Amino acid sequence: MKILIIGGGISGISAAKVALAKKHDVTILECAEEPGGLMARIANCRVGFKTFLDEIVNDPRLTIIKQGKIASVDKKEGxxxxxxxxxxxLIADRVIIATGLSPYDPVEYKGKRVLTSLEYDQIIDQRNGELPADFNRVAFVLCVGSRSKEYPLCSSVCCSYSLREIKWTLQRAKPAITVFYNDLRYFGQEFYLEKVYRDAGVTFIRANSRYFDEDETGVNVRYFAEGKMKEERFDYVVLAIGLRPNPMLESLSKFFGFSLNEYKFVKEEEPLKTDVEGIYVSGGALEPMNIKDSILTGFGAGLRAVRNGDIGSEVMPVDERLYREEAPVIAPPEGAFDSCLFYIATDDPGARIFYEFVSSKFIAMARDLKRAGKNVYVVTRNVVAPSYDELEYEEARREGVIAIHLEEGETISFVDGKALINGPGREFVLPADRVISFDDYAHLFKDGEFLSLYRSEPQIRWNPTRWGRKKYHVGFIRHPRSERWEKREIFGAFGEMLLDAEEERALPQVNEERCSGCGSCKDACPQKAIEMEIREKVIAVFGPQVATGEPIAHIKEDTCVSCGLCASTCPSDVISYPEIPEKGNKHALECEIPQPK
Amino acid sequence: MQTTDHIMELAGHRQEDFSVCMGCKVCASVCTINDLDIDMNPQEFLLKLFMGEEIKADNPLVRYCTSCYRCASACPWQIRIPEVVRAVKESLGIEARFEKAFKKSLDIWGRVYEPFVVIMSAPDLLMGGYIKFLPKWMEYAGFHFPHKVKRIRTSHTLKKGSSSKEGRS
Structure with missing residues (x-):
């Protein structure tokens, strides 16, 4: 079967990997000079992308057409x-649309010192030489060109990307950094990272700004915080630009006949499939998403394309390797009350990973209560509602749910049916017969296994769903978020299983006689694949024989990913990897060795 | 009476066009009132309105807003805050005489009839030291009786036009 992939970004390459693993002919059509897309524009991700591409680039069944543009498309007999x-x-049986996202260009604000995040990326790139001489104060302004009337979706990755840029900046220099934000829409471990940078002196201000007065030596930024108008001078201002749908999708939809939704993204009829038979969709053509999700949807779309459409949305394939957990139910409040206040905030950065899940539930409940004629307030420190979830939040505000955004220094206290908001800039009282706060539901997330797993998730993963050797996480346990993702994740997981089938792995082995049971390997294992087992040992030293327990490391084969951390951590070199003889080479070596005479 | 619905009606918008505000305070960062060292946040103004608080005439935004629309153009949701401010002014009855005359002229003739506006706002103009411009006003105003402009009613005229076409054919 011939598969045409439109777009040579990370998602297209991921889809190509799955199709090539199934021995199909793959053509990647890339409109730019080199494949890479948006991911390769980020300096720190360029190498990763190249490594990912290099794994398949020499495959004889793969053709990459650069600078190709479609002139016409006919559909004949499928x-x-x-x-x-x-x-x-070109002739193609299946087409995968992976055009990706197009970054917004804020021409009205840009200048020599007011940069977009992608331009700033080139400044802090080490390969571009030294940093500029005046690099003492940097401001990040989030939500430029997204969450607006023009484009109501949240771009979902700009907050995380800005956080990474802060990280890369601090790795090279120590400028004072200020972040102006509306909401910090981080995912998973990034909430810990945020706390680290807060402690390291990065200032976070919950106020946005569009006043950039630029001159030769700096930029004056005005913002309103703590009830006061403030003006600060920065050397550079970085605008975290929104990611919008690729404009090329419109012409592609005319060529191929699939339809777009009102935000100009591809309309997803079934998970990862357009409304035209034989055309699949992945990555940024669906909605704004991060690199990990682009790989995931790429795997999923690749799998759907090669499986010849035999898996539909109704009949989900079942596999014992798939692991999911039911999301806890967040029940709506009961009883009689006139005014209700939802409070989305928590102090525990580990619980913040559930902001996304809880925010969406709270907002849905707030809308229902508002429709029932109650006074509803949503008081937040951070609402995490990425991409399409933002629409729900917008609708809630339109319907009259009053959203109150607490600034960094403001406090809220609840005293008999009233909520007192107190801060340096303002003080007011809200009626709140009923208070529903994030912390009321925190206990739901405490016991589950997923919490510890999610927290220990490595930041960079080329395997978006694989957790262990025979365990692939989908749904709530992989990422607590909107339900529409679960089906995509299932397809992604199946694509990944297909790729993993061919991989040969070496498992670490423990020398049981020498293992002292110190447990350092257990602490080092990122996958929690090492358990300390108690082995009975008989001690006989002059007198009666005594049986005692002695700890020993045991490696769970299903969970181990062969990362090698245990072997490098072990203080007495007890854990080792077996040497795998390279196939074919042994024979060749034997032939070359001259026989002694 | 100052209720949110009443003000929205005066502003000529639906409430949801304003309540979509996400509290980013971009409007405050560009507001020209803040150049006067008055710390004013238009977003707070909207919030007060939606929480049903009464806005008083001494609110800086009500007093000093020049309707420059900088907030509206910077706002991601393009919320037209000056129009709410004007509606609040109207409901409080503290519009300037010129503004009242301007609107009344529109009500009566469907256009701005300058002599009427000048006469109606005369007390302000006289007391404000603008009397030196009197010859210029006379020149502007001229002396002519106002002619009434017929208001165009689109639906009505369309019907008429289509029927006459049919008649001809």
Missing amino acids: RFNVTLEDGQS
């Missing part, structure tokens, strides 16, 4: 005849 502008013609 096949697509695609003619390019240079006259080349």
